Amino acid sequence: MNDFAERLIAWQRSHGRHDLPWQGGHDPYRIWLSEIMLQQTQVDTVIPYYARFLARFPDVASLAAAPVEDVMALWSGLGYYARARNLHRAARDIVDTHGGCFPGSAAEIAALPGIGRSTAAAIAAFAYGERAAILDGNVKRVLCRIFGVEGFPGDKAVENRLWALAESLLPASETGRYIQAQMDLGATLCTRGKPACGRCPFADDCVARRENRIGELPTPRPKKAVPRRSARYAVILRRDAVLLERRPPAGIWGGLLALPEIPAGIDDAGAWARTHFGLECAEASPLAPLTHTFTHFVLDMQPVLLRAGAASPPAAADDGALCWLPLPALGEAALPAPVRKILDVLAAPDLFAQ
Ligand code: SF4
Secondary structure, three states: OOOOHHHHHHHHHHHOOOOOOOOOOOOHHHHHHHHHHHOOHHHHHHHHHHHHHHHHHOOOHHHHHHHHHHHHHHOOOOOOOOOHHHHHHHHHHHHHHOOOOOOHHHHOOOOOOOOHHHHHHHHHHHHHOOOOOOOOOOHHHHHHHHOOOOOOOHHHHHHHHHHHHHHHHHHOOOOOHHHHHHHHHHHOOOOOOOOHHHHHHOOOOHHHHHHHOOOOOOOOOOOOOOEEEEEEEEEEOOOOOOEEEOOOOOOOOOEEEOOOOEEEOOOHHHHHHHHHHHOOOOEEEEEOOOEOOOOOOOEEEEEEEEEOOOOOOOOOOOOEEEEEEHHHHHHOOOOOHHHHHHHHHHHHOOOOOO
């Protein structure tokens, strides 16, 4: 198909998206932020986060100067928190090693933390008009369907074939619009579930449509069982505050405030709280369980409510790793979504009346 890019660009002009908040400018910082937020996340979800983030951190310098806790708090609820940590690290790299100027090519951008080849290409194309191919999940799906590419796109060999195809299709000019067109086609027409083939500019050429194989292309990931684990979490209340601990920077919920996990094999949660935190707690009572799905496993969470008596020593006071978070500050705290869900349920006034 010799005119792939031409047709796609023409389609974008009349049917693509033109008024998203991050469109219309060439500021690499804003483009970078939007590209990172849009990874694994729907546009509608991203828009309010993007606005709040930019209001607080309007440029690389302000982001680099901020404590990471502030960045995590603004990201709270958006998920995939490594994105926020890497954003902050990359901002500091830009200040430290690029004199505060955003790198000027896809290759240099790809060297920053948390920015892969495809995202770097998109930023360089939108900001500088660089001619570089992208290959995100949407583009993989579209290419697999139109050109009938077989094999799971996560496999290295298949991915390499797709990169070569994506590069061979690049237009000589208008790379920014072409990349936007690829994103728009994947997000609005050639969707995962029910693609709108009737409105697609490639309806007559698309292998998946012609051979009635839309459900088979792209080839799904080979199935393997998703591991499941369960854990109990202590919801320790003392007056109007809940005890939270900051997670280590790496691993799940890295850098966020979370409920302390009660180690496996502990029967008496009250005795554990006494030994572990020096708190005298009234009898523990289980709260409604919650299941949370991560990328690689499913976590069954059993929260356990413990009330620290007023006479409890103020052990576990704010020391960096542990803190008593006043309940009115819950809204602004950097909490993972399932922890917020547990605490929101608890926010009934009668529970905190003591
Ligand atoms: S014809 Fe249908 S399946 Fe093929 S690219 Fe267009 S929307 Fe996707």
